[in-house]
Amino acid sequence: MNPHRRHPFILSSAMLVYVFLYAPILVLILFSFNASRANITFEGFVPKFTDRVVMDGSLVKSSPCGPFHWFCELSKNQDVLEAAGNTLTIAFTSTIISTIIGTMAALALQRYTFRLKPFSQLSLYIPIVIPEIVMGIGILTLFSQLFGVLNGALGLTGDSRLSLGLGTVIVSHIAFSVPFVTLVVQARLQGFDKSFEEAAMDLGANEWTTFRRVTFPMIVPGILSGGLLAFTLSLDDFVITFFTNGPGSTTLPIYVYGLLRRIITPQVNALSTVWILTVFAAVLLLQLLQNREQKQN
Amino acid sequence: MADFAVELRDVVKQFLTPEGNLLNAVDHVTMQIKNGEFFSMLGSSGCGKTTSLRMIAGFEWPTEGEVYIEGKAMGHTPPFQRKVNTVFQSYALFQHLTVFQNVAFGLEMEGAPKDEIEKRVKHALEMVQLTGMERRKPKQLSGGQQQRVAVARALVKVPDVLLLDEPLGALDLKLRKEMQLELKELQQQLGITFVYVTHDQEEAMTMSDRIAVMSKGKVQQMGTPVEIYERPANRFVADFIGESNFLDGKIKSLSKDEAVVIVPELNAELTGLPVSAGLVSGQDVTVSIRPEKIRIADKRLDQNSFTGEVKNTVYIGTDTHVFVDVGTKRIKVFEQNRISRLDPGSYYTIGQQVMLVMLPENVLILKKE
Amino acid sequence: MLQRLRENKPAQGTLLAAPTLLWMIGLLIIPLLLTSVISFGRRSPDGDVIFTFTLDNYTRLLGYSTDCDTGQASCFNPLYMQILWRSLTLAFNTTVLVIALAYPLAYFIARAHPKRRNTFLFLVLIPLWTNFVIRVYAWMMLLRTQGVINLVLGWLAGLINVPFAPLEMLYTPGAVLVGMVYEFLPFMILPIYTSLEKIDNSLYEAAADLGASAIKTFWRVTLPLSMPGVVAGTILVFIPVMGTFIVSDILGGRQVILVGNLIQRQFLDARDPTFGSAASLILMIMTLIVTYFYTRKFGFGEEIVAA
Numbered sequence: 001m002n003p004h005r006r007h008p009f010i011l012s013s014a015m016l017v018y019v020f021l022y023a024p025i026l027v028l029i030l031f032s033f034n035a036s037r038a039n040i041t042f043e044g045f046v047p048k049f050t051d052r053v054v055m056d057g058s059l060v061k062s063s064p065c066g067p068f069h070w071f072c073e074l075s076k077n078q079d080v081l082e083a084a085g086n087t088l089t090i091a092f093t094s095t096i097i098s099t100i101i102g103t104m105a106a107l108a109l110q111r112y113t114f115r116l117k118p119f120s121q122l123s124l125y126i127p128i129v130i131p132e133i134v135m136g137i138g139i140l141t142l143f144s145q146l147f148g149v150l151n152g153a154l155g156l157t158g159d160s161r162l163s164l165g166l167g168t169v170i171v172s173h174i175a176f177s178v179p180f181v182t183l184v185v186q187a188r189l190q191g192f193d194k195s196f197e198e199a200a201m202d203l204g205a206n207e208w209t210t211f212r213r214v215t216f217p218m219i220v221p222g223i224l225s226g227g228l229l230a231f232t233l234s235l236d237d238f239v240i241t242f243f244t245n246g247p248g249s250t251t252l253p254i255y256v257y258g259l260l261r262r263i264i265t266p267q268v269n270a271l272s273t274v275w276i277l278t279v280f281a282a283v284l285l286l287q288l289l290q291n292r293e294q295k296q297n
Numbered sequence: 298m299a300d301f302a303v304e305l306r307d308v309v310k311q312f313l314t315p316e317g318n319l320l321n322a323v324d325h326v327t328m329q330i331k332n333g334e335f336f337s338m339l340g341s342s343g344c345g346k347t348t349s350l351r352m353i354a355g356f357e358w359p360t361e362g363e364v365y366i367e368g369k370a371m372g373h374t375p376p377f378q379r380k381v382n383t384v385f386q387s388y389a390l391f392q393h394l395t396v397f398q399n400v401a402f403g404l405e406m407e408g409a410p411k412d413e414i415e416k417r418v419k420h421a422l423e424m425v426q427l428t429g430m431e432r433r434k435p436k437q438l439s440g441g442q443q444q445r446v447a448v449a450r451a452l453v454k455v456p457d458v459l460l461l462d463e464p465l466g467a468l469d470l471k472l473r474k475e476m477q478l479e480l481k482e483l484q485q486q487l488g489i490t491f492v493y494v495t496h497d498q499e500e501a502m503t504m505s506d507r508i509a510v511m512s513k514g515k516v517q518q519m520g521t522p523v524e525i526y527e528r529p530a531n532r533f534v535a536d537f538i539g540e541s542n543f544l545d546g547k548i549k550s551l552s553k554d555e556a557v558v559i560v561p562e563l564n565a566e567l568t569g570l571p572v573s574a575g576l577v578s579g580q581d582v583t584v585s586i587r588p589e590k591i592r593i594a595d596k597r598l599d600q601n602s603f604t605g606e607v608k609n610t611v612y613i614g615t616d617t618h619v620f621v622d623v624g625t626k627r628i629k630v631f632e633q634n635r636i637s638r639l640d641p642g643s644y645y646t647i648g649q650q651v652m653l654v655m656l657p658e659n660v661l662i663l664k665k666e
Numbered sequence: 667m668l669q670r671l672r673e674n675k676p677a678q679g680t681l682l683a684a685p686t687l688l689w690m691i692g693l694l695i696i697p698l699l700l701t702s703v704i705s706f707g708r709r710s711p712d713g714d715v716i717f718t719f720t721l722d723n724y725t726r727l728l729g730y731s732t733d734c735d736t737g738q739a740s741c742f743n744p745l746y747m748q749i750l751w752r753s754l755t756l757a758f759n760t761t762v763l764v765i766a767l768a769y770p771l772a773y774f775i776a777r778a779h780p781k782r783r784n785t786f787l788f789l790v791l792i793p794l795w796t797n798f799v800i801r802v803y804a805w806m807m808l809l810r811t812q813g814v815i816n817l818v819l820g821w822l823a824g825l826i827n828v829p830f831a832p833l834e835m836l837y838t839p840g841a842v843l844v845g846m847v848y849e850f851l852p853f854m855i856l857p858i859y860t861s862l863e864k865i866d867n868s869l870y871e872a873a874a875d876l877g878a879s880a881i882k883t884f885w886r887v888t889l890p891l892s893m894p895g896v897v898a899g900t901i902l903v904f905i906p907v908m909g910t911f912i913v914s915d916i917l918g919g920r921q922v923i924l925v926g927n928l929i930q931r932q933f934l935d936a937r938d939p940t941f942g943s944a945a946s947l948i949l950m951i952m953t954l955i956v957t958y959f960y961t962r963k964f965g966f967g968e969e970i971v972a973a
Binding site: 007009010011013014017018020021022023024025027028031039040041101102104105107108109111112113114115116117119120123124126127129130131132133134135137138139140141142144145148171172174175178179182207232236238239243252253256257260261268272275276279280283287 | 672686691694698714792796801808817848880901908909910
């Protein structure tokens with residue numbers, strides 16, 4: 001048997017790495033309950049529940065939400081809520097569009113040969129390998145030049161001027177999501193036996209009906225994976241959003257970044273904690289769903 | 298009703314190989330399939346049988362030539378507009394639908410009303426002995442059951458022609474033999490034209506009314522099992538179907554009904570052989586005789602008797618296969634074990650001298666290839 | 667019409683791929699082309715682009731600036747090469763450290779009981795799913811002068827009665843290194859795990875059968891076979907490190923400037939898109955060269971683990 005399977009060196013270094021991975025996150029979560037507003041050292045949990053916030057210097061002595069004081073503050077923070085709303089809007093919109101066109105592209109690449117195929121494959125490969133910043137500033141350049149020209153040509157001024165905003169962010173998110181969606185769906189299509197579609201057509205279904213009743217139900221898991229990936233990428237994106245957003249289209253990562261360069265209160269931690277726990281819960285849910293689906297088969 | 302259920306007229310199908318060459322998978326094939334017959338296309342992989350079937354179904358379009366179904370030229374008609382249905386080699390059952398939904402699929406496409414669908418699906422499942430399986434999903438069925446669903450799904454639509462692409466390949470031997478009989482009975486019951494593709498000659502021979510033997514995209518011979526077996530048209534068919542001994546020969550003399558062929562390998566001549574068309578005196582030919590048709594005799598007959606030495610014997614049970622060297626040639630002989638005997642001395646032994654008799658009517662003259 | 671389309675398979679393919687293709691052309695190809703064109707341009711006084719052809723930006727990157735303090739026509743300003751060098755060094759150091767940390771963990775998971783492997787992998791992936799910015803912030807908290815690490819160290823020093831001055835960890839190159847390692851560690855664990863996992867158990871048994879000790883087995887069997895994973899991970903780490911600007915921004919303050927920061931600043935602060943584009947183009951070319959050599963040698967497989 002393998003002599004170094006349970007070698008103490010391996011086990012201990014592995015555990016150390018896990019600690020390394022999780023310690024920062026756990027500290028982060030802990031500090032979201034910090035009674036000290038300055039958030040430099042941990043001064044304990046906010047002890048009391050009262051109906052008003054009572055401060056002592058930079059210490060929160062008591063609060064209506066008790067230890068969850070900063071979470072309550074978070075929920076009242078308009079900027080955060082707006083950023084969260086933007087993040088979700090952008091994620092949903094870009095996911096839907098990139099999933100649809102990505103699936104179409106995957107079908108095209110997997111099943112057809114056409115003259116633009118090598119070019120398509122290359123242009124889908126590039127965003128995955130190049131650093132995001134290259135794509136980010138490229139898109140920024142495009143928009144600034146494009147808007148400059150259009151604004152001048154159409155004589156737009158003031159509020160009706162074309163500028164960076166929600167639209168530009170969504171469009172950019174689609175651009176970096178589509179390659180991933182296509183990749184995932186293509187992988188799923190690879191094992192797909194064409195005889196199912198031939199059988200459907202043999203039995204009287206035309207191309208669209210075949211796709212709707214046979215192909216699509218069978219590749220749905222792949223499409224959902226791709227869509228989920230696109231959603232996650234969009235939610236988490238920083239770099240591309242950084243270069244393509246404008247006033248009113250701030251997303252959560254951008255917002256946090258902004259806070260980090262200014263004042264840092266435990267509210268940032270609270271936001272982080274909420275985010276981490278949400279992601280964790282979502283992933284857990286997905287795993288459970290996946291396990292259930294696997295058991296049914 | 299048209300003359301023929303299916304007709305292929307000089308059909309060619311060309312493909313581009315990965316290396317970049319053009320290949321004729323189907324090379325000028327003409328065949329006529331009669332109404333109500335069980336027709337098989339037989340050959341090893343790559344011979345063009347599956348491609349031909351797919352052109353009838355509509356999954357491929359001919360590069361040249363034309364496919365006719367019930368007398369109508371198909372051209373580029375897509376599969377869903379043709380009144381033929383296919384049973385696929387992999388069954389291609391829709392995994393996400395139940396057995397009932399699978400069989401009902403084709404009827405839904407026709408727009409049949411719900412109660413009619415239900416009636417017809419139930420009847421189809423009865424026909425293949427799968428009543429009670431309606432709610433199951435394909436994954437929950439055995440290979441044999443899945444195969445029956447595939448058949449039911451295709452037959453429920455009452456097509457003009459049923460196409461079957463090596464449907465029994467994935468089944469084990471016993472099940473395969475059972476299904477062969479069932480399919481044959483089904484076909485006779487329903488009277489629908491079946492076009493069957495297989496590489497298994499025994500299968501083709503037992504089930505078919507007529508067989509088309511194919512190789513390298515061409516039809517080598519088309520005929521009833523008896524015709525194919527007893528009168529193979531060329532060396533390929535004689536070799537592919539059953540077993541044969543082949544000898545090089547040269548026609549010494551030729552009359553209206555008889556030929557004499559010099560066979561150097563046997564150091565002798567074969568006389569009194571039946572004559573087929575297109576032979577000329579002096580022609581180089583291949584002589585073929587099937588092992589079961591050679592007699593091991595105890596005395597010399599007038600014609601076509603040769604002495605030889607037994608080099609090997611194989612006891613099969615029903616037969617004994619005896620390998621006899623005559624001249625420079627090793628001849629295969631199959632002798633049926635008509636009499637039950639245990640004594641090893643009563644079987645042919647190695648080194649034994651025997652007399653082989655080849656009756657003229659059992660010898661075929663084939664073109665040399 | 668429909669029948670014509672039905673018969674023309676390549677056209678069907680093109681049609682299906684069209685929206686994506688248009689999107690990629692519009693938001694990838696054209697921007698990249700634009701970047702290239704602009705990199706040869708000149709900055710206008712108000713921060714816009716003058717479309718011309720000059721190699722000034724590139725020579726400036728190499729250090730030959732026409733914008734000198736001493737009034738010379740041209741002088742050598744190694745600033746940008748220093749930045750490039752610093753970025754390369756950092757990327758290299760990060761990669762080495764990441765490999766050192768990732769390999770044992772990947773090995774551990776690969777050799778663990780199959781049923782538990784998924785859980786271990788899961789635990790590796792969770793930090794990955796928390797946002798990049800948040801993770802950088804976490805390290806900010808740890809590394810501060812009165813941050814957690816200093817607190818713990820101070821407490822430990824107190825225990826053994828050693829005088830302790832809090833370490834200035836934040837806003838140093840070291841902090842950036844730690845931050846980078848933390849960010850990219852999971853990206854190395856996964857590929858190494860994948861290639862280790864592929865090694866059939868019977869190879870270990872064969873090696874043992876032939877007399878190899880544990881260390882020998884590792885050196886001669888395990889390590890070579892896991893190389894594709896290591897190389898894949900290197901690609902996933904090295905290039906992004908060069909292009910990341912958040913980590914050096916937040917953990918390095920204004921002191922540590924990498925290629926990523928350079929590009930970012932040109933577009934946001936200094937407002938010289940031509941220079942920034944040139945730097946960006948150089949970065950991209952370096953990426954493509956590295957990737958090209960990798961795919962030539964190894965094909966294109968393990969990266970899909972990202973999903």
